[in-house]
Amino acid sequence: MLEGEPLLRLSGLGKRYPGVIALAGVDLDVAPGEIHALVGENGAGKSTVVRCLSGMETPDSGEMTFDGAPHRPASPAAALRAGIRVVHQELELLPELSVAENLYFEHLPRRFGLVDKRKIRQDAVTALARVGLRVDPRTPVGRLGLAARQLVEIARALAADSRLLVLDEPTAALTGAESARLQGILRELAAEGTAIVFISHHLAEVLAIADRITVLRNGKSVATRAAAGVGATELVRLMVGRDLAEEYPPRPATARAPGAELLRAEALRVHGGAGELDFAVHAGEVVGLAGLVGSGRTEAVRALYGADRRAGGRVLVCGKPIPNGRPTKSVHNGLGMLAEDRKDQGLLLDMTVAANTSLAALPMVAHWGLRSGKLEDQVAGTLVDRLGVRTSGVRQAVRALSGGNQQKVLLGRWLLADPGVLIVDEPTRGVDVGARYEIHRLLLELAEGGKGLLVVSSDLPELIGLCDRILVLSRGRIAGELTRAEFDREKILALAYSGYLTSTDEEDGPS
Amino acid sequence: MKTDVPTTGPTAPDRSRSKVLGQVLGEAGIGVALLVLVLVFLAFAPQFGTGQNIRNIMTQITLNTILAVGMTFVVLVGGIDLSVGSVLALSAVVAGSLMTWDALSPGTGLLLGVLAAVLVGALCGLVNGAVTERWKVPSFIITLGMLYVARGAAQEYTNAQTIYNLPRELTLFGTATFLGLPAVFVVALALVALGWFVLSRTVFGRLVYAVGTNEEAVRLAGHRTGWVKVSVFVIAGVCVGIAAVVYMARLNIASPILGNGYELNAIAAVVIGGASLTGGRGSMIGTLLGACLLGVLSNGLILLGVSDFQRTMITGGVIIVAVVLDAYRRRVATRLNSVITV
Amino acid sequence: MKTDVPTTGPTAPDRSRSKVLGQVLGEAGIGVALLVLVLVFLAFAPQFGTGQNIRNIMTQITLNTILAVGMTFVVLVGGIDLSVGSVLALSAVVAGSLMTWDALSPGTGLLLGVLAAVLVGALCGLVNGAVTERWKVPSFIITLGMLYVARGAAQEYTNAQTIYNLPRELTLFGTATFLGLPAVFVVALALVALGWFVLSRTVFGRLVYAVGTNEEAVRLAGHRTGWVKVSVFVIAGVCVGIAAVVYMARLNIASPILGNGYELNAIAAVVIGGASLTGGRGSMIGTLLGACLLGVLSNGLILLGVSDFQRTMITGGVIIVAVVLDAYRRRVATRLNSVITV
């Protein structure tokens, strides 16, 4: 597979932004039919490489050649014409347009300048089926959950054929099922001769799918290895520059006796949701919420927190019922939630790292309503160091941060606010292994300190590694609950599917 | 909203009724408020419903409707055009001077005049769009500048004289009727229809909405967003040019002071019609209804015989109530729809 | 890791110069354009630089500056207030009627009048904000409604008569100077300073920017965004009230027709000052500079003695050029900065 003239070659690629060197010499070559993985810490420069070769940014130095000819795309359009198709890390869909229109937005099929709606709807059905997303093609994308949108984005890239396909963390929000299916598709494409660049922080996944792996560190390519010849530990060493302890932080051998009940959901119903949810989170406990894509985990925790109005039931914090649909009250009562979609529900993109960090704890950095910029910078600074956020300073606009680093900033926001119960939805989405370990440690620390944690994650190993208890959601209902002793991949998956198997209407199945 | 349920599936009859209601409400838009208003006037102002008065209303909303059609395109991409009023004046006086230029045969003069009006409008629009796009500056401020430039140019060009004896054919057209409707209003309707078609059926229309929703995404999909944004301003300009001709046909004059404050009315029609000034949301039908609402309101209040000052107050009040009512309607609609899709 | 990214540490002298330039340009904002303008006028209009004329400019921009201060808050959350002009009139006539009500001792009348002006402004602002927020409707349309309501109310209240014999103390204040500056302008400056302080130093100010940037994020972080959004409209209203008093002090009258079209000027000042109408970006200093630019422009052009029509054109042209120039400046600044920090 690897022999023959490379389709894409980058040599000494360099890119700098105000205050930051994003790329300081990246060499990379990708052969036709090769699946080439790109790994590296958050902020290592992976997405910047993608932005350069997809015509979003022009590199300051270095050479790009595509198919033997110099490659200097002046615009995304140019790159597309060359046959380079990208699934970007931050989803770029049009929420108001239907799934179908988003899929074919590049070249809306037209009859004499008019959109051919029927055709795109028909095509959409097959395209969606391919990635295993069962949604009506006419659904506005805005109504989909994050993972569903991610799948749409992927389906869209697959819909048109390309010579080089670049996927920047396509699986960050997917459960095992979807990513497995995706891997299958990618292998097919590679077999047909498409070159593929695949970016991910899930090393296992990377090792499973890639032919070769290039490691970026601080904007330099430090090594390229055949996937066959390396193990996770070595990759980590190459990425971080040091060895890492095992993937999940150590836990007290004996499961802690859960403390007082901090959070309880009684007959909680979400709008349009199927079932009623009853569960509790105790002090010192890490409770996981598992489920398939679209199983309603996010909807559940949003209703719990008051981000959306709940259709029914009560939510009690420390035995005290909290009002419906009022995040303010939830926070006052010691609840906090790290939202799933960082771009839309978390980040103040054009504001500083400091401002983003202090948002949920402004009183901490102010006296009688007067902010102390100095104090804020200090506080933010400590968190930036603690979480290893890669930024040129706390006064840097958070927009300028890499995806994973943005995620860390948001986590920092809630660490600072320090609520009694913290809900985290996909907490390590797009976060690199090192930081992921660090975040897990912090979460456990919180639990040790007597806080309650509710963790939603599509990354099953993460939940297994982290939780004391796991609730499995299936079709909006709690299909089962497992204690740490009973944790087991198969069991959890079985429960996750259960709700759909009993389903009469098979259309309604999950991915 | 369980979007993963195929909405195509058969639904129980009892539901489908509330579904229908829900969808009607969902589509109806500001029409509901308009309907209420019309009923009130019918009840309290006897002459309101007379054919004559309805024709009055039509002629009176013609201008604003035409301007609002163009404005809709601009607003959909998240822009705004404050210059429509004075560009209208500029187009009018240029056209007027050609139409009354005795070096030309009346026929040619008329023809050239109309062309000139449209051309002037298009050019001003082009400048608005090009500068905004090239320098990534807010269209608000560029078109505000154009508002002054065009106004001054119109005054300079005519030296403040009102141009009057315009060609007979033109003024005849201004009072002509077509199938019982004022001809000028038919023109407005035609433009609405055209605009609706372009927005909802053509690829260009899709791009307009898309650019207004997420320009970056459109760019990444390989489209030339700049081009889309410039064209909407040109479209708006063309509409202004047409509006200028209609104005001359109706009022028989071309004066450099006309069109003052038209921009607010046009934008109002668009926004009342349900458009969002940040772009991506809005529709031609909505705009038409918005323009009707404003026209019906001012006409009806005169018929009711309320004093000038009260009229001003009530106008404001009704605008607010209408929009609030609309917001309320939208909520009910979503509630109903979300219920029935379970 | 923070450390392994090169930050702006000690840099070689030759660089540091371009660095300074870069930062100056970065901060300067529209000031650069303003400076150019001033230099031009100084060169071509002898009297432009005279203390008398500078005082004139100050008195002339006072009103717009005060209104723009309030408008800045509204624009920062992504709103707009079209009602400032007519609310100004309403506040003025209400205040005026109290000040000239002989049942009251002049002193009390004056005091009550001032309070009334501010109160009326605040109330109108409250309505604007509350309706917009409660029903999630565009502030554009609600404040447009308020524009009519307030105007009509002012006319109804005074029956279109101008109130003139205002208390002597007030009119004295209108012409008084403080440290050589017109007292009214000092008031405007004070408000700018206050606004700057609130925006850049207080928690509230932070929330204003945050809401304008990503309201949902702020809401989920546990803040009452609705409250923030309503307050900015109230703040704008209070500024209008103060502006009304200043107006009365300067022109010795309170008339229901005053304030026509003020909204556009106020918004223009804010946007020229670098604010984005979609919210989240803007600053008090920018707004002040924006207001100065508009004031200097109209004053200077009058002094240059260009004909009225050309004056109108040039005004528009300069506004456009200024903003484009500013866009250009920003680009250069970013380029310089990105270079030197390596």
Next chain:
Amino acid sequence: GQESNGLTVPPPSGDPKVCLVMKSLANEFFKTMQKGAQEHVEAQGGIKLIASGIPNETDVDGQVAEVEKCVTQRVDAIVLAPADSTALVASVRKAVDAGIKVVNIDVELEPGALRQAGLDVPFVGPDNREGARQAGMELGKAIGARSKVIILEGIPGAANGELRVKGFKDAVQQSGMVLTASRTANWETDQAHSVLGALLTANPDVKGVLAANDSMALGAVKAIEEQNLASKIKVVSFDNIPAIKPLLLNGSVVATVEQFASAQAARGIDQAVRMVKGEKVTGWQKTPVEVKTKSNVG
């Protein structure tokens, strides 16, 4: 401490400098006035004239700025056609404090406001009320007593507009016509068109319309044509702008009022010069108004 400080009245050296501050030159009424003024000054000689206007009719602040400019330029006299008859008094005060002579033309400054400001400013201008009354009487003659009429007012609060409405009402009363409605169309053609359009459907039996200026008359005539009432409804108005002439000739407009803008300016300037020379001038110097009809429009 006031603006006037530091300003010493310059002794009238050489030709007196006179500022002519008008309303919007976009209004051809003032264009004519400007032209007349210039011609007059050239004829006279020995006067430096600085004529200027404002962007639009209601731009009070703009006109205040204009006056302040004249003060800054230390002219000897200001001839002012105020955009608002009370709002400008404060600036007039400033001018007078700076030792500048001021003459008021076109629209009279509010006497009460002047008194309160301790000012005595001569007014050179037409009798808007009388002019309007005469026009109104013409309408009376044309449509006869007991016919219903409608008044189209200027911008609410504009002194000249209100005077013309008063004049119209005098005529209505004296010639026994019946006033059915009096509504504003803010001096504007298209507003007149829509307002009258509605009023006519509400009162189909109306026989006459009195418009406070010609611009509104233009719109009124169109509204009337649209309802095919051209033969039945007559219009009178004010200003005698060129555009009204054809309508006078074809009979849809019975009469309008010429108020000799040029004469106003010329006489205003003369008074100003006399004051500069040290003469005392006060009171109202009426300028002629002439009713223009088909017969004398020429």
